[in-house]
Amino acid sequence: MAKEILYQKIANIIEEQIFSETLKIGDKLPSIRALQKLHNVSLNTIKQSFLELESKSLIESRPKSGFYVSKTSNRKLSIPSMNQLKQPEKQAAPEDLITKVFNSLNDNSITRFSLGVPDPSLLPIAKLNKGIIKAVQNLEETGSGYGPVQGSANLRRNLAKWSIVLEGKLTEDDFVITSGAMNAIYNCLMAVTKRGDTIAIESPVYFGIIQVAQTLGLTIIELPTHPTTGVDLDALKKVIHKIDVCCFMSNFSNPLGSLMPDESKIELVKLLTYHNIPLIEDDLYGNLFFGTTRPKPCKYFDEAGIVMWCGSISKTLAPGYRLGWVAPGKFKNKIIRQKLVETICTPSLYQEVIADFLEHGRYDHHLRNFRSTLYTNSLHFQRTIEDFFPENTKISQPQGGTFFWLELDKNIDTAVLYDTAIKQKIGFAPGRIFTHHNQYNNCLRLNFALEWKPKVEADLKRLGLLIKNAV
Known part of the structure; x- marks a missing residue:
């Protein structure tokens, strides 16, 4: 982990120099070996830093010459401004x-x-269709019977294996399958709030979150959110005494696309753990990274089980399957009881199609x-x-x-x-x-x-x- 942070830190230094025009378009970067000596790190660490910068089109390699600041690094337009803290008021989503x-x-x-x-x-629609035929042939009763309330054991097992970013912290027993990510978020809010409670959300935020919060009778506080680094934790600290639950997208938020740095995720989880405030983490876009590695979710840093990690294939593979999941930490049993009352189970067919897609590497x-x-x-x-x-x-x-x-x-x-x-x-x-x-x-x-x-x-x-x- 230290190695990962180190190469990102070096990449960030060079990125800042490019954006401040200390390094201009066409400028040649110091050699990998020169940077290795400067930062006293391994050659591989510098190579990883360059890969990170290349993935963002900030630098480009020229054969037998070295690395140069790319033409695409020159942004003509500024990033959007960040709004102020918004306290609750009687308004509604349009x-x-x-x-x-x-x-x-x-x-x-x-x-x-x-x-x-x-x-x-x-989307790989033809491959998914083949998977449907295979699943129908292999399922008992062609999938027409009730499945487990928690969801297909096969899918949960493959989700646990596939969630490499969590480094083995979750097992199949930690997951509950849902009807998409919004259903997961709805169930999480049902499990940890009552009418009149206060939810902290990013601003701007996906409108579905606002609609669900209003349906459940929650008071909404919108927190200023930076277009690059995500929710403003200082603003959260100012109102933390009013908050009963938080719902954030730490990785590539909708609509801003912001990515919360690891240090901020760690600080956020510590803050909420101290105040015993649940965090519903919508990690719908975490797998759609442009860099070299998938960013860690806040769930990775959760030791107390307060983070409810939600995901789905709706934005990456099959929107119409309505298939998602949540790793709800210490709230798992309540989520399962709610699901039993609401839907009894999730249809088996699509679960097995996605489990097979995961197991044989087709999703990756x-x-x-x-x-x-x-x-x-x-x-x-x-x-x-x-x-x-x-x-x-x-x-x-x-x-x-x-x-x-x-x-x-x-x-x-x-x-x-x-x-x-x-x-x-x-x-x-x-x-x-x-x-x-x-x-x-x-x-x-x-x-x-x-x-x-x-x-x-x-x-x-x-x-x-x-x-x-x-x-």
């Missing part, structure tokens, strides 16, 4: 706007920059290809936005996931812009749906988990023109 965005799914002619659903062309193979496509897409999107959107546009810099968060001119209302864009068959997610306060009206979220083709590029350029005309 349900009509959310419904309007979801209804765009019914029209296949719309270019869907709107919802966080991967384009079917990026798919993720490698998917991550590569997403990273390439993110570069295409960034360059197009920089070239065709207004110069005062601010854009996030995700290190993984599938979203860009854009902050536009203050005079633009993206809810109004949405109506104009959808008439031209272009969809996006207006910023207002990611908060229950009246804010982010000049912001929007773009999904880049699409097949990059001429029509997508042309529609992104047209969206930029619509924004320019709206100023």
Whole structure:
């Protein structure tokens, strides 16, 4: 672990020098051996640092010459600003706007920059279909009978083996299978809260979290969240005495794409453990990293069982399967009892399909290809936005996931812009749906988990023109 932190620390130093233009585009970096002597580390550590920087397209290798600062490292646009701490007030998520965005799914002619659903062309649908046939042939009663309440033992065992990032800290008995990640989060909130309790969430935040919290009668506190490093822990400390539960995405949050550093995750888990406050960790996008290694979830640092680690295949493999899971720590028995009352069990068929996909390495193979496509897409999107959107546009810099968060001119209302864009068959997610306060009206979220083709590029350029005309 120390070695991992060390190479990342060196990579971060070089990254800061690039962004501050101490190292300019085209500058040659010191040799691997020179940096080894400078930092008194192994050659392999420096090589790992360079791999990290290469994966972000900050540096590039030139045969027989060395490493240079890449042209793609020069960002023309600033990152979005961070909002202030928002105390509870009587407001609600804009349900009509959310419904309007979801209804765009019914029209296949719309270019869907709107919802966080991967384009079917990026998913291994043929292989999944073969897996369904195999599962039907192997399942008793072709899967028509009731399965275990906790979920398929085969799937839970494969999830435990596959969760290498946790280094063996979880076994099959630690998992409960759910109907997607939102169902997992809903069950977690049911297990640890009562009506009138207070939940701390990121801001902006995925609108589904707000809707669930409001359904359960919870008071919401939105915490300022940095587009790069995630939730502001100092802001959390100011209101910690009011909080009954936290729900955060520490890895590539939706919609910002922020990644909480390990030091912050450790501090967060210690803080919540001390105050005995449960943390529901939505790690939906953790496997979609652009660097060399998967970032650890907060669950990795949890010794007291307060972190309820939620995941799913909805954003990576098969949205329609509605298959997720939670490792709920000390709240496991309560979650299982709730599931028995609510759904009795999760359908067996899709569980066995995914277990087989995990067991034979097909999921890892798919993720490698998917991550590569997403990273390439993110570069295409960034360059197009920089070239065709207004110069005062601010854009996030995700290190993984599938979203860009854009902050536009203050005079633009993206809810109004949405109506104009959808008439031209272009969809996006207006910023207002990611908060229950009246804010982010000049912001929007773009999904880049699409097949990059001429029509997508042309529609992104047209969206930029619509924004320019709206100023």
